[in-house]
Amino acid sequence: MSRARRFLKETGEMGDWEIEKGGDWYNVRLEFEDICKKAGLKCKVRPFDQYQGPYAKVEPYGKLWLAGTEGPEPEFYFEYYVGSQLQEYVGFKEDMIDFLKELKKSGFKLTSQIDRNGPDNDQD
Numbered sequence: 001m002s003r004a005r006r007f008l009k010e011t012g013e014m015g016d017w018e019i020e021k022g023g024d025w026y027n028v029r030l031e032f033e034d035i036c037k038k039a040g041l042k043c044k045v046r047p048f049d050q051y052q053g054p055y056a057k058v059e060p061y062g063k064l065w066l067a068g069t070e071g072p073e074p075e076f077y078f079e080y081y082v083g084s085q086l087q088e089y090v091g092f093k094e095d096m097i098d099f100l101k102e103l104k105k106s107g108f109k110l111t112s113q114i115d116r117n118g119p120d121n122d123q124d
Contacts, residue, residue, distance in 0.1 A: 014047035019054050028066055032056035039100035061103055
């Protein structure tokens with residue numbers, strides 16, 4: 001294991017390799033990409049940390065996270081801003097796809113910080 005990988009594992013940070021094929025979070029990446037594809041949206045999956053997992057930046061709406069895996073199927077969490085107000089939606093995969101399709105159909109466009117750089121200031 002490289003020194004950089006060892007350091008990231010010890011601090012809980014997530015490296016890009018963990019969402020690539022063979023990585024611990026690769027299946028979550030595939031789920032995010034499938035949700036976005038079925039909703040007719042583009043997304044970019046990014047590493048976050050080893051405890052919460054990665055997230056998908058869904059253009060131009062917000063961020064998709066894994067909410068939980070305790071039940072019979074995983075739940076997903078979507079966050080977006082209307083003005084300066086955080087909005088949230090939690091649902092299973094098919095519910096999330098339907099929600100994102102409706103959001104797209106509504107013509108909703110972000111008007112707050114997440115459309116410029118997001119609360120965590122990511123640039124793409």
